[in-house]
Amino acid sequence: MPSYLHFGEDDFLRCRFAVSPLWETQQAVRMLKYPERHGYHAHWLRRTGRAAAALDLTDLWLLMPRYGHCPDWLCPPPIGPAAGFEEEIAAVRASDPEEARADTAKSLADTPGALDSAQARRWLRDPARMVRELSDTMEEVWRTLLAPDWTRLRALLEADVAFHSRRLAEVGLGRLLPEINRRFGWRAGTLTVEFRGRHERHLGGQGLVLMPSVFLWPDVVSTFDPPWQPTLAYPARGIGGLWAAPDDRAPEALVRLLGRGRAAVLAALDEPAATTALALRLGLAPSSVSAHLTVLREAGLLTSRRYGHQVLYERTPLGIALVSGDG
Incomplete structure (x- = not known):
């Protein structure tokens, strides 16, 4: 069933692109959990396999149901168009524990049996500790797996933003969105996203963040729950050649x-x-x-x-x- 994002007049003025190292960190963890996402990243997985195996990702995986809600507090929409990981993880560490508890409980409910696990009970009793521990794990994943390759990843993501920014100037938002991904449709000021489950949201003047992602393929993410800014994450262009050795021989x-x-x-x-x-x-x-x-x-x-x-x-x-x- 599709998700629906309804645009008002002011929303067209508040659409922007963003790149998020925090988002890529979360999606890399999710990719490691689900083998069907491995296809484009076989070279990276071989190279980082030993380092990834040394990380304990069990807690993060508990909050990544195959189909369902992932906690928005743990990976909120990008702060700005090009925020650094340190700035983003600082915002995660500053999350309100009680809000994080409610958001986490919603995610745990989407994984059968997760709410009854010892870890879930411990988190819900002490959400401040949960925020610290999960923030520490995300930072460790970033330092170990993502930071060494961030220059390459960021170059691909910024190339996607540059390409789609040009297309936005050429064809406008209504034609751009269906071009970005075949799951996106546009009609009469409403963006439809073919996705599992039904979700509907009026943007309410907040606009929309468009965010390419390296590790998201083959999925898309159509929004975050209020009060988070609506965000549309989609697989970046060119990920098929991301890890290939480039042929830069000039004529x-x-x-x-x-x-x-x-x-x-x-x-x-x-x-x-x-x-x-x-x-x-x-x-x-x-x-x-x-x-x-x-x-x-x-x-x-x-x-x-x-x-x-x-x-x-x-x-x-x-x-x-x-x-x-x-x-």
Whole structure:
């Protein structure tokens, strides 16, 4: 059955994109629990398998029913468009214990037998301790499994945001949403999301956060319960090639024209990327990549725009033509 999100006039003015390291941490834990989510991440799972096995994820898994409610307090909607993990986990640690207790009980009720477990009873007796313990576990997962690869993950997520931001400017929200995912439909100011169970919410002037995710596939998440801001999480574009070794060989003609370093940087920008991500991908010093980007931008082959604390670079039509050999 579908979920329904009803837009009012003010909601169209308050739609935004966001990237959340906390969300990716939670979804990575969920992916580890459910093998059907492993498909795109086999390489990452092999590389991190020993570290993941050393983590005790039992408590977090208890709050991740296959179908049902996950506690919103443990992974709330993103604070801002590009908040860091430290800022997000601080907000989780500041959760009101009594509100966390009620939210957790709702989640436990969706897993048969969970409410009767010793851990559940302990949490519900002492929700302040529960908040501390689960926050500590989330932070340990982040440090161990996500932080080492965050530059790569963030680059993919920001490329998704850049692509869909351009499409929003080109076609508007009503056409963009069905393009983002085949489960999304739009009609007369209402977004429908094909999802298990029925959920209906009027946005009430809060707008909607659109959030790409690396580890969410093949699912979507259509909203959070009030008072949390309505949020639509969806699988990011390009996750199929996320862990593959990139083929960044520039055409020889481009190398002769620009030099090997600048040609490699231009060829690597199939999606918008920041200096650090390009340097990691190409195995070059960030200072060298920065110098190449400056020259390419001044030559009219790249454009740049600020996203949060970073500057993203992407090819201009002339840059695209040079890389493809067009004309």
